[in-house]
Structure formats: structure tokens, C-alpha cells
Amino acid sequence: MPSCASNAPRSGCPSTITAPDLSQLICLTKVQGMELAVPFLSCQRRAAWGARKATHLCCPSMKYFLILLSCTIVVFLASMRWQRPAESQIKEEISEARSDLKLLSPEKYKSLFIYSGIWLAPKNQCECAKVDHVHVYEMEDYIDKKDLASVKERRQKEFEHYQKRYPSMTQDIVIAKPNVPLSYPIQGVEVMPLHTIMIPGLGLHGVTEEKYQVILRASLGTLNTLADVSDDVVRGRGKKELLILTSDVELLNFILEHVTYTSVVYQLSAVDMMSFESRDHVAQFPVIIRQPSLPKLFDPGADRKISSLVTITTKTFLRYHKLQLLIKSIRQYYPDIKIIVADDSEVPEKIIEENVEHYIMPFGKGWFAGRNLAISQVTTKYYLWVDDDYLFTENTKIEKLLDVLERTNLDMVGGSVNGNTYSFQLLYEQGDDSGCLHLRYGSFHKLEGFPNCVVTSGVVNFYLAHTDKSRHVGYDPLLQRVAHSEFFMDGLGILLVGSCSDVSIGHQAHNPASEPNLTKVEDQYKRFRTNTQAQVQFKLTLHYFKNQLKCYSTR
Amino acid sequence: MPSCASNAPRSGCPSTITAPDLSQLICLTKVQGMELAVPFLSCQRRAAWGARKATHLCCPSMKYFLILLSCTIVVFLASMRWQRPAESQIKEEISEARSDLKLLSPEKYKSLFIYSGIWLAPKNQCECAKVDHVHVYEMEDYIDKKDLASVKERRQKEFEHYQKRYPSMTQDIVIAKPNVPLSYPIQGVEVMPLHTIMIPGLGLHGVTEEKYQVILRASLGTLNTLADVSDDVVRGRGKKELLILTSDVELLNFILEHVTYTSVVYQLSAVDMMSFESRDHVAQFPVIIRQPSLPKLFDPGADRKISSLVTITTKTFLRYHKLQLLIKSIRQYYPDIKIIVADDSEVPEKIIEENVEHYIMPFGKGWFAGRNLAISQVTTKYYLWVDDDYLFTENTKIEKLLDVLERTNLDMVGGSVNGNTYSFQLLYEQGDDSGCLHLRYGSFHKLEGFPNCVVTSGVVNFYLAHTDKSRHVGYDPLLQRVAHSEFFMDGLGILLVGSCSDVSIGHQAHNPASEPNLTKVEDQYKRFRTNTQAQVQFKLTLHYFKNQLKCYSTR
DSSP states (O other): OOOOOSSSOOSSSOOOOOSSOHHHHHHHHHHHSOOOOOSOHHHHHHHHHHHTTSTTOOOHHHHHHHHHHHHHHHHHHHHTTOOSOOGGGGOHHHHHHOTTOOBOOHHHHHHHHEETTEEOSOOSSOOOOOOTTOEEEEGGGGSOHHHHHHHHHHHHHHHHHHHHHSOOOOOOOOEEOTTOSEEEETTOEEEOTTOEEEOTTOEEOSOOOSSEEEEEEOSSEEEEESBOOOTTTEEOTTBSEEEEEESOHHHHHHHHHTEEEEEOSOOSEEEEEEEEEOSSOEEEEEEEEEOOOOOOOOOOOTTOOHHHHEEEEEEESSOHHHHHHHHHHHHHHOTTOOEEEEEOOSSOOOOOOTTEEEEEOSTTOOHHHHHHHHHHTOOSSEEEEOOTTEEOOTTOOHHHHHHHHHHSSOSEEEEEETTBOOOEEEEEEOOSSOEEEEEEESOSEEETTEEEEEEESBOOSOEEEEHHHHHHHOOOTTOOSSOSHHHHHHHTTTOOEEEEEEEEEEEOOOSOOSSHHHHHHHHHHHHHHOOOHHHHHHHHHHHHHHTTEEEEEEO | OOOOOSSSOOSSSOOOOOSSOHHHHHHHHHHHSOOOOOSOHHHHHHHHHHHTTSTTOOOHHHHHHHHHHHHHHHHHHHHTTOOSOOGGGGOHHHHHHOTTOOBOOHHHHHHHHEETTEEOSOOSSOOOOOOTTOEEEEGGGGSOHHHHHHHHHHHHHHHHHHHHHSOOOOOOOOEEOTTOOEEEETTOEEEOTTOEEEOTTOEEOSOOOSSEEEEEEOSSEEEEESBOOOTTTEEOTTBSEEEEEESOHHHHHHHHHTEEEEEOSOOSEEEEEEEEEOSSOEEEEEEEEEOOOOOOOOOOOTTOOHHHHEEEEEEESSOHHHHHHHHHHHHHHOTTOOEEEEEOOSSOOOOOOTTEEEEEOSTTOOHHHHHHHHHHTOOSSEEEEOOTTEEOOTTOOHHHHHHHHHHSSOSEEEEEETTBOOOEEEEEEOOSSOEEEEEEESOSEEETTEEEEEEESBOOSOEEEEHHHHHHHOOOTTOOSSOSHHHHHHHTTTOOEEEEEEEEEEEOOOSOOSSHHHHHHHHHHHHHHOOOHHHHHHHHHHHHHHTTEEEEEEO
């Protein structure tokens, strides 16, 4: 039976990922959708009953069997009542027999599915194609062969636990059937956990019956109606199944208009696919149980001073001479702004500067541990990340970056370092059991309203960012030495990132210092800073597990 | 015109919040829903065109006007084509004239809407009712009158910016109209930004026309079809409006089956309400543009040692004697586990203990700043929060708490301190421009599968928690002195919290220490620790702005 995990593309379809190839795309889309062309609507109802346990209605082989069985039983009974014109012309099998119904040739459609040179249509399995100028890392190559099976098993187990806590709110596709006399809320209604809401829009229209029978079913909550009617008419008040029996269609619709749903389990985020059945038809709609969060706002103060909106953060290690030059250059332009310094030097020195907060860490804890520490202490809406060997210049106008963030929905905006902007896209493909990540230099498109700015996935190490979203993403303290794009990988889907070319910061020269003891310091620094083969292996092994990746390609 | 912000209950309804009062609930639910009973379906189509610009379709007065105008025009034209039985019986106005259609009396329905003694049905404005045993804080009382107007204006501006970056993905309710010959994906389809998908399930069924005309409209993406047909049949390929004109219904459905949607703006999370129209009918469905995130998994290692899964974190201030006793007690039971200590003492002392990581902060930075620092350094899947004056005992079995988190979707589980568990619920009501928060002692219900545990909103200061979600919530460094429930307020909707009574930790006695200099230390400590009136005012003013609250009630 095909996999019913809603995020992953469906199995049961050809597994070729030869691009361009529409057959897999079409198969995957069809398996996701429900069967449309069912000539006998009562037949569909029975199939829906049978498939109801598999709430997703995503397992076509079971559905086919039930439809077939039900159809055989029902065909005879329904043939008396059949009044609609044959719907057979809408059946796909007949359409496929028509030779004039054809799809576009690859040259015509492939531009729809290729982005940055990668074939990105939905697939069962992704890959990192080895093409010119692209460097591919197959992550399993970096793991000890004797450990690989055990690592894979652990990773799968951790992923299943993760999915329980980060449930996918996107359901399997449910198609609204045509010509159904039921009305209901299409995208569903939202209810807070353990609360009650009225479900709007339920009704049965344009059907005449002697005795109407309507059943509503839920699984994560109980049902009721605010209509004052006897137990003969409504049964199951306060239960998961509500049955309405009446010959009075106005009364029926009055009861339906006032149906209530009460969530019974405290959950932060869940979907209850309810079913709504009359004698001959059935529809489904979701009730979304969601606990809303409190907003988290920062007060900029009545005067909106830069120092009330922005904190400067940096990490330092051994290079106090460079740090002092940085601080001096900041003070030239921003005398009041708070500076937070995370420091994991071996022999910490005192930093006695006005409005500079100095945090001392265990020796060599690392680059991202220090970054995570620094932003954990910010109390303003934004923070400006700088490296300890930068230099503020007259072009380092924080106000310009601030303007971009205040007037858009970006979470972060990068500038340029010594005149160089640097931005890259991250393209992520999910697969059945592991994903593929592609890094490509460049940006997605311009930022509307800001001609010097673009939207992208990652930027240089000089940026203004929202404190809330950055802390949500976090700088992973496992990354002790060289790391940069890893923060943006963790930020994918959470941080909306831009890059502007008109705000720049200077970089202190890499020249050997004039004094011999400073040279010694810089040599020691370099030893920690080199991206060794061991470093590369460590990071690939980490991302294999942590981000459930199969391969990583960069250009 | 009523407010169209989808999260807040609708205005345009009676603003009384006298509980129990169903009239407002019913009005709010109806305003949210679309009009159902429109006798002329072509009439509805024209109203939908007019209302299309207000994608939400949530402004009934505009809709009423358009429906009225269109109906006047259309009535004459349609009267020739009218074939359905009068649908007037489903119109509510007539239902209301029937005296036998009545709602339940308050005594019968109020239990549906009361939780923990609070009337929680949807309202325009919430309130913190002054009743016995409940302490109410009206936040505006704590703000300087001369500043209040300016603060409110700033808060509203910050909230509007916040909403741009945290868009509500729940749309206004759209009701599936009955007896419509269109099929379409009810809850919509998901597409990654700048990617293309095929939209499943579009079709027109059971209608016979000489020439079929179908229009598809999008706003955040462009449309196309993979069907190979000429420009006479399909116009607008690659644009936001796709027009299909053909007399061949099989061809029409073949084209519709293969319609593609391409997202054109890089966004993390957005909803494009598409419209799907035939000559006489219109339907809507959402296309959800979403950038998925990479999973973030932690490797427990092949042997799943406690020290690979859990880090102990604490904050200390002045009380090194107590901290040393804590560490000693931990080592008695967990010799290998890493301990992280955040320290903002005035004169930091060296802590030389195996596997204890000591972080030194500026003096008096504060309680939550220290907590946020400590968890920013954790590299394991979980951390165990302890205060620096606790004592591990033989009942402090981290493995039991670990078992609860590993086997459920909880994000945090609290234990008991000196035999006392403490848990509280947080009930949050959103209002038009500010919310109400109610804290009530107790829990929601038992935790399934764990008879000693319950589900709640907040617990004591002794808990095992997932590192990822805790860092997402964060301990707000603005809270320098006394604070506890504020973390759980920030965690509402993000952290799923449990409390178990069978794991406990000891508490070092509050007795004055035997040595005089320790007494001096403890006196100094107490001065920072008292919840003064100034503290209370500071926190209420903070939460008024930060969480956009109007009032806070506790019991």
C-alpha cells in the first residue's frame, strides 16, 4: 500500500527520476488526489465508509477494492433510481483512449520544473546530479561503514519522534465532489484545544426525502447542537457521532446550522477530518485544533533611538587587538549602542568599555556556541552581527538596514563586507527517507521597493536580523570551528533573508601584525580557523543525521 | 466595514460579552461564513467577482450590496432558465419566522462554553471577570497616563509588523456551495516557493453546454496546463488568469486535470485563494505556498547513554556554597553528565569541577538572561533545569522523565520539588486589539499511558525539556529578577507541557547558614530576589506591550 505520510511524495509510482519525465509527476499527483469519476454516488459513500478508518483516503488499492465491491451490490439497487446522464464520459480510462488528447513535449514544459538548473518536480527520491561546476557530497561516503546501518536506524527513529512533535498540518488532498447537495466549510474551522465552536455552513440543499438522515462524525472532539430538539431527532449529543433524523428539512438545516464541536484532548496543533453524510452523499472537512501563541512585540520607545532598537553582537577569540579596533570604530558612529561580546579565549582579558557587555566562556567552546550565547542576551528587537575583525566606516549605516527590516517582512538583511556582497540560494528536496540540499550562488529575485536589495537564502557575515526568529533558528553549538552556511540551512523555512549592496562594513587587513606577540596570537588563531578534512567530515556526518540528508551539492 | 483580520473575532456583531449569550456567538459564526442561500447561482458568481478583490470574502456589507445589485440585474435574465425548486425554504429569514425552531436555554448549553469557570466562546472583546478567589490585573492601570496613548499606538504598529512576519495561515471560512458541478481540491494544494505543481482534481461534471468556458485565477503565481492544445483553446499560459474555451467536455477536463501552478514570489508561508469559474458557477480553493524546513535531529549515540541525551543546566548568583552542594549531589548519581552553569555573581569564583562548564556574565544581568545563556550552550537533545539550591536524591531519576519525553509528543515534563508538584493552566483569549490571559492552578487532563502524569501549561522549576523547542521559546533576558510563569506564557502554543509526580528533587533548606559570611551572602541574595511592587509594575508594563494583553487574571 502506498505510503500515507503527507509530506513525502507518494510511492506506488514509477521510481525513475530521469528528468524531464512527466509520468512520475502525473502519477504522484493522481495518487495524492481522490478518485473523481465514480458514477454511482451511493457507491462512493460506501467506499468512503470503508476508507474512513484510513482518514487520509490516500490508499487507492483498498479504495478500488471497496468501490468495486460496493458497486457490484449497489448497481442493481441504484439502477431504478438512476436519473443522471451517464457520467462515463468523464472517466479517465476513456479519455486515455482518445489519441488527440496529448501532453506537451519535454522541451515545452521543462522550463516549468527546472530551477537553477535542478529538476525540481515532485519525486519519490531526490538526487544530487553530478554536472559541470557542481560539487556533490554523498553523505554516506563520510560515515564509517561498520556504523552506517546503526546510524540509519537511529536516524529513522529520531525522525519519527520529531514528526510526532512537529506534525504536518497539510493533509492528503481531498477533492470536493461535484454536484453534491451538501454545504460545509471547505478549508475547515479552527478551534482552540478543549474549547467549543459552532461549525458554520453545514446544510443539505435541494434534496427531497421522506425521512432525512444525516450523520456527523469526529475523532478528536465531541459534537452537539444548540438547537432545542428532542432525543428522537438528535442522538449522540456530546459524543463523537451525531445522528439527525427528521422529515422536516427546515428543522434539519436549523439543527445543522447550530452544530457545535468540542475539542477533548489538549493538543497544540492537530487536524480532525470530520465526515458529513446524508443518505446518498458524503463530504469531509477538517476541524483544525490549534493553540494560538501570544504575540511577542518589542517596544522601540517613544523616540525610536537606534540604541533602543539594535544591539551589536560579536564573538571574539584571542584577537583582542582587533576587537578593540572594532569597538573604537563603532563608537565613532554609534556612541550609545550596546555591544555584546562572547569570548572563549584561553586567557580572557578584561574589557572595560562603556556599554560593552563581556561574556566569558570555557576555552575554545567554539564559534557557533559563542554566536548563540551572544544573541541569547539581546533585549532589543534587532541585533547586528559583526565579526571581531571588522571596521565600521561612514558607509556602515545601520539605519538603512533598519529601514529595510521595518518596512518589509524580511527577518534578516545582509550588507557587504569590504564592498563584497555574497548571497546564495538553498534548494531543498524532501525524499521518502532523506532529503537533498543544493546551494547555489545568487539570489531569487529583487526585493520589492528596494532596488539595491534582493531576496535570497543566505548572506555574508554582516547582517541586521530580528532577534526572535534568529533565536528560534539558533546557532548550533556543535559547530565549533569553521561554519557559515549551516546557520542558513537551519534557518530554511523560518528566516526570510535579503541582501542589500548599499550598506558596507570594512575588514581589518590580514597583514601580519607589526608586533611579534601579536603575530604569535594570529598564528594560534589560524590553527583553530582552518577548515581541515577532519572538519569537513565532522560536518557532513553531523548533517547526515541532524538534517536527515542524503547528499549536498554546491556551485 | 467589519474587520477582516482572520484571527480576531468579527466586528459588526453585538459587542456585549455577557455570558452566557449565544447571540454574539451565532452572529460571529455567521459573519465568518459565506452566504449560503443564494437562489440564483449566476448571481452568486457575480457577487464573487465583485468580492474577489477582498480575497477573504469577509465583508458582508459589501457583499450584500453586490448581491443585491447583481440579483436585480440577473433576476429577469435568469427567470427563463430557472429550473430548480424554490430554495427559499432554506433561507434563514423564513426559518426564523417559524416559532418551533428554537435554541437551547442557557442552562443547557453553557457547559459547552465554560472552562475553568471562564466563559470562553468567541467574542469581539475579552475580559478578566472579577469573581471570588480570582486576582485581576488590568494592565493599563500600571502605565503612566501621560504615556498611555503613545504606548498604545506604538504597540499597534509593532503588532502590524509582527503580523506581516507571522502571517495567519487560517483563512476566513469559505463554504462549499451545494450542487455545484465543479470538482476541486477542498483544502488546497501545497507548493514550494518558486516551484511548480500540478493541481489535482479540477473538473466540470454533469453540465451540457454548446461552448464551455472556464476561467482560473491566481494572484501569487502563474498558471499553465501540460495539455498540448492550441492558443484558441487555452489562453493565458504563464499568466495569472487561464481561460479555457472548448465545446469538447472531455478535452476540457483533460486540460483541467493537467493545470499547473507556479509560485512567483519567494515567500515562506502564504495562501493564494484561487478561483475556478464555469459560466454559471464559481468555486474557490487555496494554494498554500510553503517553504519546508530541514528536520533537526539529535543523535543519541549507539549506546543511548544519559550523558549523550541530557545536559544539566542551572543559573547561579552569589551562592557558591549551595551550588557546590548541588554539584556534589548530582555526581553521586550521575558521574558523567555535563553540567552547564551560568553565573552573574559580582565577584565570580572559579569552578574547577570535571565536566562542569562555567559561563561568566556581567554582574546582575539577571535570572532569565542566565537561563537563556545556559540553554544556548546545550548540545544534547534534552536539558534538565535545576535551581542552584536543589539537591539530587535517590528519587531524582532522570531516566523516568526521559522515558516520558521519548515516548510522547510532550516538549517538557516537570517533576516535583521536595514532594510538591505544581502545575497551572494558561487560558488565552484573543480580542480585536488586545488579549486576556487567565492562569488557573491545575492541569488539563491525565497524560495517556502515564498514570502519574498530567498535561498542563506550566510546571515547577524542575523539568526535563527538549532543547529545540525551549530555545525557540527562549527565556526573555528582560526578566532580570523574579519570574517563572512568564516562560510558560511565552511557550503557549509552542511547548506541550506535562507534569509527573513520581520524580522528585530535594531543596536545600532556607535556614540561615552557620557561618557569618554566608549569612551576609544570603542577605545580599534576598535583596535581589524579592518581588517588589516595582518588579510587579515592570512586568505588567512589559506584558502589556510585549504580549499585547489587556488584563491578566490568576487563581
